[in-house]
Amino acid sequence: MNGQRMLPNCCEEWILDPAWKWGLKIPVLEMFYCAPCGHPWQCTGDGVFMELSTRTSYFVKERNGFPYLSPADGPQLALERCCYLNLIEVIPGRGGEFICPICGALWAMNEETVNGLFREVYSNTKTGQRFARKEGSPRDYFVPLNQ
C-alpha cells in the first residue's frame, strides 16, 4: 500500500454527501454505521469523525470548494474523494488518461487480467497506486490492487 491509507469510498460519501442520510448534519457524539459497509463511526467534534474499528480520526477539509475527509495524522489517503467521484463518472471501459479537475492528478485506465479476472484498472500516474473498479450500490467503488 506504499504506506498510504485506504478509506472505503462508501464511508466518505455516507458522511459527506447530502444526498445520503446525513450529509455533515451528524450530531456531535453520535455513533453511526456506514450503511453500505457497516463500519462504525462517531462524530467526535465539529467536522471531526472517528472510524471506531481503527480509531482513526478524520477532519473534514475542502479543496476548491469540494469537501473530503483527511486523516488527522499518519499516512494520507491513497484515493482522494475528488478523484473517486470523478473517476466513477468516467465511462467504464473507455481507457486512456484522465485528469481530476479538482486536484489535477493524472490517472490512466487500462483493462487488465488481474488474478485471472478481467478488470478495469485505474492507476495514479504520480503515486503509482493502482485500483480495481468494483460494482457497488448506489455507486461503484475502488479497491487497491496489490503490487
Ligand SMILES: [Zn+2]
Ligand atoms: Zn463504508
Ligand SMILES: [Zn+2]
Ligand atoms: Zn482528485
